[in-house]
Amino acid sequence: MKEGPDIARVAALIGDPARANMLTTLMSGKALTVSELAEEAGVTIQTASSHLSKLNEGGLLRPRKQGRHKYFSLANDEVAHVLEGLMGLAAGSGHLRKRTGPKDAELRQARVCYNHLAGDMGTQMFDSLMTRGHLILDDDTLKLTAAGEIFVSNFGIDLTVLHKSRSPLCRECLDWSERRSHLAGSLGRAFLSRFEYLSWARRDQKTRVVSFSPHGAKEFEQLFSIK
Amino acid sequence: MKEGPDIARVAALIGDPARANMLTTLMSGKALTVSELAEEAGVTIQTASSHLSKLNEGGLLRPRKQGRHKYFSLANDEVAHVLEGLMGLAAGSGHLRKRTGPKDAELRQARVCYNHLAGDMGTQMFDSLMTRGHLILDDDTLKLTAAGEIFVSNFGIDLTVLHKSRSPLCRECLDWSERRSHLAGSLGRAFLSRFEYLSWARRDQKTRVVSFSPHGAKEFEQLFSIK
DNA sequence: CGAATGCTTCGACTACGATCGAAGTATGAA
DNA sequence: TTCATACTTCGATCGTAGTCGAAGCATTCG
Numbered sequence: 001m002k003e004g005p006d007i008a009r010v011a012a013l014i015g016d017p018a019r020a021n022m023l024t025t026l027m028s029g030k031a032l033t034v035s036e037l038a039e040e041a042g043v044t045i046q047t048a049s050s051h052l053s054k055l056n057e058g059g060l061l062r063p064r065k066q067g068r069h070k071y072f073s074l075a076n077d078e079v080a081h082v083l084e085g086l087m088g089l090a091a092g093s094g095h096l097r098k099r100t101g102p103k104d105a106e107l108r109q110a111r112v113c114y115n116h117l118a119g120d121m122g123t124q125m126f127d128s129l130m131t132r133g134h135l136i137l138d139d140d141t142l143k144l145t146a147a148g149e150i151f152v153s154n155f156g157i158d159l160t161v162l163h164k165s166r167s168p169l170c171r172e173c174l175d176w177s178e179r180r181s182h183l184a185g186s187l188g189r190a191f192l193s194r195f196e197y198l199s200w201a202r203r204d205q206k207t208r209v210v211s212f213s214p215h216g217a218k219e220f221e222q223l224f225s226i227k
Numbered sequence: 228m229k230e231g232p233d234i235a236r237v238a239a240l241i242g243d244p245a246r247a248n249m250l251t252t253l254m255s256g257k258a259l260t261v262s263e264l265a266e267e268a269g270v271t272i273q274t275a276s277s278h279l280s281k282l283n284e285g286g287l288l289r290p291r292k293q294g295r296h297k298y299f300s301l302a303n304d305e306v307a308h309v310l311e312g313l314m315g316l317a318a319g320s321g322h323l324r325k326r327t328g329p330k331d332a333e334l335r336q337a338r339v340c341y342n343h344l345a346g347d348m349g350t351q352m353f354d355s356l357m358t359r360g361h362l363i364l365d366d367d368t369l370k371l372t373a374a375g376e377i378f379v380s381n382f383g384i385d386l387t388v389l390h391k392s393r394s395p396l397c398r399e400c401l402d403w404s405e406r407r408s409h410l411a412g413s414l415g416r417a418f419l420s421r422f423e424y425l426s427w428a429r430r431d432q433k434t435r436v437v438s439f440s441p442h443g444a445k446e447f448e449q450l451f452s453i454k
Numbered sequence: 455c456g457a458a459t460g461c462t463t464c465g466a467c468t469a470c471g472a473t474c475g476a477a478g479t480a481t482g483a484a
Numbered sequence: 485t486t487c488a489t490a491c492t493t494c495g496a497t498c499g500t501a502g503t504c505g506a507a508g509c510a511t512t513c514g
Binding site for chain 1: 234236237238240244251305308313
Binding site: 048050067068070 | 459460461462463
């Protein structure tokens with residue numbers, strides 16, 4: 001009965017509401033200070049400090065000191081991946097948050113999932129890339145085809161840089177709101193930052209919402225249309 | 228601050244030691260009764276019953292009544308996937324169980340991960356399939372090649388049956404002990420049951436250990452050698 | 455140097471939930 | 485019907501962990 005890693009320890013770490021709020025907030029990919037995270041979680045700074053040191057102890061966070069500030073971000077995308085998985089389970093069992101505020105619709109349309117685009121537009125982009133043969137999913141692995149490489153390069157993404165990254169180029173990520181796949185990995189990240197560079201979209205500072213400008217939405221729609 | 232699914236609820240569910248033990252045990256893929264799970268978790272039957280109804284409530288389990296027994300298994304492989312992810316995090320942050328008994332070495336060599344082969348032999352099989360070009364991993368999706376289809380069929384696995392399954396044929400699964408990928412999905416499952424059918428290996432009833440016979444290990448080694 | 459800001463540590467309070475004994479329900483066997 | 489087995493519900497107890505006030509460090513600024 002005592003085999004394998006201590007799964008309960010990590011899960012209990014994520015299982016506290018205050019800590020879960022912090023982690024969810026950090027899914028935006030941004031590094032945040034103790035006080036910012038305290039406010040997000042709705043607890044005092046002392047409490048937040050205690051929680052954050054526990055999360056850090058558990059290897060879920062990466063701390064960086066900068067002057068008198070201390071910034072926390074998620075430790076790696078393995079952590080982000082597990083969190084997204086938990087969101088999938090939570091959404092699947094119908095346990096959504098009680099207060100589905102006005103933000104919810106925007107969140108479902110387009111949001112940041114750690115460092116790439118998720119939500120309705122994320123899955124649309126993924127589907128478009130798949131149906132056009134830019135990506136192929138063979139049983140369980142996602143691959144960028146030759147046609148896909150041309151497409152990506154034409155869009156202004158430098159693949160040679162991405163190939164140097166240790167993390168996988170393409171990765172499939174299950175969307176909790178859509179229950180369908182969207183594109184993660186370094187390519188997913190590159191797409192999102194390219195959208196920002198082209199001013200098609202910008203990330204909301206407080207939430208995980210990604211807002212597309214009218215022009216950006218039009219371009220996006222054209223580029224990733226599903227005929 | 229209140230966005231997205233209630234991740235804390237699910238995580239807290241997994242975060243209790245007794246419940247985590249039960250879930251880890253169920254990773255063997257077998258359906259177990261309340262009393263069996265109680266013993267595994269080291270609690271009384273009353274307590275186990277309470278835990279199991281909570282896990283069930285949370286959508287993590289699939290209950291089946293059979294006479295006066297009640298069997299529980301994991302709800303789906305999405306759940307199994309999240310659990311394996313958590314094991315990866317737990318193993319990564321060095322929080323292995325205190326008592327690393329004699330079983331530990333066996334577990335690392337070959338074990339069941341929900342319904343497919345994991346551990347050292349699991350990753351060896353995966354690597355062999357990759358280097359021989361039977362599987363290709365394109366950025367993020369795993370695919371069985373034409374050569375792979377022939378190889379698999381020659382080994383006695385009927386692909387037409389597998390293609391009818393709803394779950395993906397190949398799936399990459401990160402191994403907590405090896406920190407490398409092994410093969411999941413319906414093909415991974417098919418391989419394991421084929422090993423059992425050929426009497427190359429058998430699953431231990433109590434633990435998740437997979438024991439290969441001397442003959443089976445030899446055949447395995449030959450079939451999945453890494454030159 | 456003080457004053458202010460950002461974070462951590464300490465200590466005490468509190469509440470939630472895990473636990474088990476005992477009683478209750480359901481299924482199967484004699 | 486009666487007994488046994490498998491599980492569930494109830495009620496009481498007990499610990500652990502989250503919470504915050506207050507005090508303690510550390511860093512920056514005037």
